[in-house]
Amino acid sequence: MGSKIREYFRVEYQPGERKLVQKIDFFILTFCCLSYFTNYLDRSNLNNAYVSGMREDLNFVGNQLNVINTCFTVGYIIGQIPANLSLHYIKPRYFFPACMVIWAGLTMITASVSKAQSIMVIRFFQGIAEATTFVGTHYILGSWYTERELGKRSGIFTASGLAGTMIGGYIQTGIYHSMNGKHGLAGWRWLFIIDGVITLPVAIYGFIFFPDTPQTTQAFYLTDEERRLAVLRVPPVEDRSPLSLSFFKRSLSSWFFWGFVVLWIIAGETESFSTNALLALYMKSHPTNGYEVSQLNNYPTGVPAVGIISTIFWATLTDFLNGKRYLVGYFIGIVGVATSAMILAASNDPTNPQSTVIVFAAYYWAGAVYACQATFFAWANDALRYEEHMFRAVVLAGMNLGSNSINAWWSIVFYGASMAPWFKRGMWAMIAASIALAIWTAALSYSTAKLETRRKAELATSQQEKGEADNEYA
Template sequence: MFMMGLLGRFKSYLKGHESVPGEAKLLQKIDTFILSFCCLCYFANYLDRSNLNNAYVSGMKEELDFKGNELNVINTVFTVGYIVGQLPSNLAVTYWRPHLFFPSMMVIWGALTMVTAAVHNPQGIMAIRFFLGLAESSTFVGTHYILGSWYTEKELGKRSGIFTASGLAGTMFGGFIQTGIQSSLDGARGLSGWRWLFIIDGLITIPIAIYGFLLFPDTPTTTKAPYLTSEERAMAIARIPESGAEKVPLNLKFAKRVFTTWYWYAFVMLWVIAGETESFSSNALLALYMKSHPTNSYTVAQLNNYPTGVPAVGIISTLFWATITDFMGGKRYLVGYFIAITGIITSALILTQFHDTAVVFGAYYWAGAVYACQATFFAWCNDAMRYQNDRFRSVVIASMNMGSNAVNAWWILLFYSADFAPRFTKGMWAMIGCCIALAIWTTGIIFMSVREERRSEVHDTRIRDIETKQVDTIREV
């Protein structure tokens, strides 16, 4: 009976609920237009981001005469641009209409991706990737800000998971696309297959941007989407805490508020640590391991196709944990412990079983499961800050990703440089250290969240007592 009841609750959760008339229809509409655009945008974002590694193992390294760790330096330059753009981008979304801002950034990065096809040396790619990072910085944190503006705690995790999975799908399909281009367009019009990859990836962004210009609904308080009725717009606003919708000026008082509350420190450090647990996957270590394998030689198709299993595992893990933590009432912290265990075990396997290629492949695939932290940790931040000001929330979300990438900019050079392949011994030990730190920090945030909830309960009780006394006094008079 217990299992039947649990299954019934889970089916009900997947179908969604309607607490007020018309809410289900509103959710259907915003899912259709917000999630479709954000997921397509993030898919293209990751497609353009991962194509450098795909191109590197598909002939670009030899044609442009890459030396040493130049690939890592290019990735670091991209990361620097990405870091610089984080905070300005997320603050821009609170000032400018998102349906204009997001697509405009998309057009810029699509154009820069196509320009990459014309480069003749690694230095040219470095310059382009810096500005590419600036333009792409708007997508990830901006979308999490938008999702937190439209969805409630019971709805947010699943939507964040779908969004994150779309980026992983971009990484996964990037390998297949490169394989197809390599076999069909390599040499066409005198261009190498890897050059065609940049051209085609850039062209993919244009229709998605046009779709965003026309149909993205902005935020509940600013939307003028033609497919939302006036009643639905009012309902969307009513679903948002009033304290969050207030717009505050950017001044010294605001900065003091950001840096004197625990939210900024707790969630920025959480993502700094968790971001580095994604290093195996985000730095394409499996592809570099294959490229530098001590005994085996892999074809271009294998170098592009085999690593796609990593984001595939990430998609499954992301959707599972995002859905299950929603169903369990927002227990996002469970993912912190899962990732810590996963990272320690996979690193230990690669360190101790390096002679066994099958075990190493399995460990790298399993390590893709840590991608689950993207959706759940940003949903955790949105949940914890639901009653905080929107602009404050946007700064914390942007700072999370900015802090993570600031560390990753030098972390990859220190632990995952391309010339460390195929063993990455220092990187394996770094991963173990990060996972232990993640488990400890997750426990700390749980403590702070519980303490904050108790303070809020005490405050609410005092307010109710004061109001009751005032009412009693008035009645006596």
């Protein structure tokens, strides 16, 4: 085991490759992580604002918060595949920053609203602008990094979004205490303004420094030799225009497409406890306890904190285990069933202080399911490494599209704000989704392993035939 660990950390690089990886680590990961950080900062601020006075100021009723999230999700769904296909025609160095400027502007506009319906419209267009951030970045990471390098980078990227969610709560607390009422604006309005302003410098940084893809990069900090090496590091595949009927037919008839899309549809729902801010809603509607605004914003930050640790741990571990990303599916299945059962048990004695401890423990532990984001998208990138680039882009976008198509109504049906504090229907849905995830993971891992075995056999045969032909010629 010790020798295997040393081998893992002592990677053998070609001449000049280590320096290349260090450069792309710095310029790609800094922009992508900062972009995703601000993306989640701008996205999670709605839940922070909701428990910090927005609900009362705008007279929210029923499940309007969930409807707003659904409007965002619908826009997000619409933008997924068009956004990733756009990367074939528009340089990512221009496309990503342009989308950031748009969503930053929409975030700041939210500070001026006077009714919940206005936020619904804004969030719809914000969803379209944010559609490429997650799946587009995973496409870029898969274009630059080898299979051995990909998991850790995907984990760091995903963790940056969770950091945005976590820090957003502390930012809202600070703004509420220091700026509430300043220039006649409530603290929750200042949150949208400040979050939007924070995003703009990151967009400028990306416009200047982002290196596009290995085949198209003109980054001034890469030498000609480093650009050639970047192309040689990943398998050569044909990259045809994706805007054709035959391309979409091939894509939609591929088991790769449906295998990974269904995987992420199920896995995406195992994140529902966190993405729907259930802990904050539980606290807001607690049967006996009252919580201050600072507590409503700060206590839930433990959920993404656990998510960050779990994400980096599993991303690194699956790299170390030679890409066994499927293990995360079984882990999440166990966590989803256990945490749901804990909350259902606590709901039987809601006024008992011990039940509050159990619920907090369950929601914090449930943050560990965030590990599936990095590992499952890295798994898709690994499996599609020998497929054409735009097909890989479509599968990655399709995964998020499929998941969010379900999220658009799933949160209303199972986790509506009016169902707080116990969300019993949602707990049973989580148990079902967790069991389904474990089953689908097993089936998909069997299929991908079988394909990899056949691919290696074909490669060995090809090399043998080539060797025999060379000997004949000699």
